[in-house]
Amino acid sequence: MNKPIAHPWWDAFCVASIVGIWPRYCEPRMLTTNYVTLKIKDLPSALQGLKILQFSDLHLNPSQSDKFLEKVKRKAEKFAPDIAVFTGDFICQSKLDPATANKLLHFLTTFPRGRYGSFAILGNHDYAEFVSVNSSEEYSVTPPTATPFMKGLKRAFSRTLTPKAMQRTVHDVPLHQELLALLSQTPFRLLHNACATVPIQGSALNIAGLGEYMLGRFDPENAFKLWDYNYPGIVLAHNPDCVPHLTNFPGAVILAGHTHGAQINVPLVRKRFLCMENPQYKQGMIHVSDKWLYVNRGLGALMPFRWFAPPELLCLTLVPA
Numbered sequence: 001m002n003k004p005i006a007h008p009w010w011d012a013f014c015v016a017s018i019v020g021i022w023p024r025y026c027e028p029r030m031l032t033t034n035y036v037t038l039k040i041k042d043l044p045s046a047l048q049g050l051k052i053l054q055f056s057d058l059h060l061n062p063s064q065s066d067k068f069l070e071k072v073k074r075k076a077e078k079f080a081p082d083i084a085v086f087t088g089d090f091i092c093q094s095k096l097d098p099a100t101a102n103k104l105l106h107f108l109t110t111f112p113r114g115r116y117g118s119f120a121i122l123g124n125h126d127y128a129e130f131v132s133v134n135s136s137e138e139y140s141v142t143p144p145t146a147t148p149f150m151k152g153l154k155r156a157f158s159r160t161l162t163p164k165a166m167q168r169t170v171h172d173v174p175l176h177q178e179l180l181a182l183l184s185q186t187p188f189r190l191l192h193n194a195c196a197t198v199p200i201q202g203s204a205l206n207i208a209g210l211g212e213y214m215l216g217r218f219d220p221e222n223a224f225k226l227w228d229y230n231y232p233g234i235v236l237a238h239n240p241d242c243v244p245h246l247t248n249f250p251g252a253v254i255l256a257g258h259t260h261g262a263q264i265n266v267p268l269v270r271k272r273f274l275c276m277e278n279p280q281y282k283q284g285m286i287h288v289s290d291k292w293l294y295v296n297r298g299l300g301a302l303m304p305f306r307w308f309a310p311p312e313l314l315c316l317t318l319v320p321a
């Protein structure tokens with residue numbers, strides 16, 4: 001009987017490609033552009049066909065590929081948005097060293113502007129200290145890690161964490177003043193528990209932006225205070241876990257990020273990377289009571305590793321129902 005031909009090096013290369021080369025070097029650069037048309041009840045004629053561009057979870061750091069960032073801008077420019085929105089996590093683990101600051105400032109000032117304005121909210125990486133979920137399933141202040149790969153690897157083999165409480169110290173984390181100063185030099189208007197009513201050809205669109213849920217800064221009472229009920233609107237919320245608390249507030253669609261689409265989006269492992277109160281809000285368009293929630297997979301990550309969760313831009317067009 002003939003012995004089967006063995007190709008150990010080829011087999012090793014294939015395995016390495018699947019588990020290492022693809023998710024590390026290929027998928028994080030595979031930008032997808034999702035064109036979505038959303039039907040809105042009683043949409044004023046001036047807002048019919050309004051184009052909203054959403055990008056999220058930039059997680060900018062000096063090693064991020066300039067080629068990839070230029071591709072993001074090109075795709076956004078092609079869509080020619082009426083409104084551009086960013087839904088949190090500009091940076092990684094609250095780190096804003098000079099190289100990151102320069103890169104972020106350049107990216108945001110050269111990013112295609114929305115015809116009627118560009119708006120942004122903060123994510124859990126964008127306050128003065130980084131907050132994540134600890135092994136006791138609490139939202140807690142987390143020291144930055146120099147080895148995100150090791151952290152990711154550990155998480156892949158640990159139990160699924162479902163946050164249940166918030167440590168008191170989280171409430172004391174201040175805003176990131178350097179980041180706020182940088183944002184003030186860009187066309188992006190920060191909405192931190194605030195609302196903007198944007199005039200559009202005799203009509204208007206409300207845009208409410210929420211503070212981060214994981215830091216106890218989620219304050220819808222204040223965020224919707226200036227909402228003009230004569231007009232429709234959209235809501236920006238970084239972490240989709242806040243969505244069950246928004247059912248009694250206005251807004252036809254909530255745009256969120258944070259999850260990275262689980263990032264390692266494979267059975268058994270994906271829930272361990274989500275660390276969510278509501279892991280069903282993983283990605284894409286989801287109907288939640290009478291609203292739509294769109295969870296964007298974002299563009300970057302602390303750990304540059306993606307598997308079946310490529311980075312994305314959302315190009316949303318509003319049409320009448």
Ligand SMILES: [Fe+2]
Nearest residue numbers: 089123124258
């Ligand atoms: Fe986040």
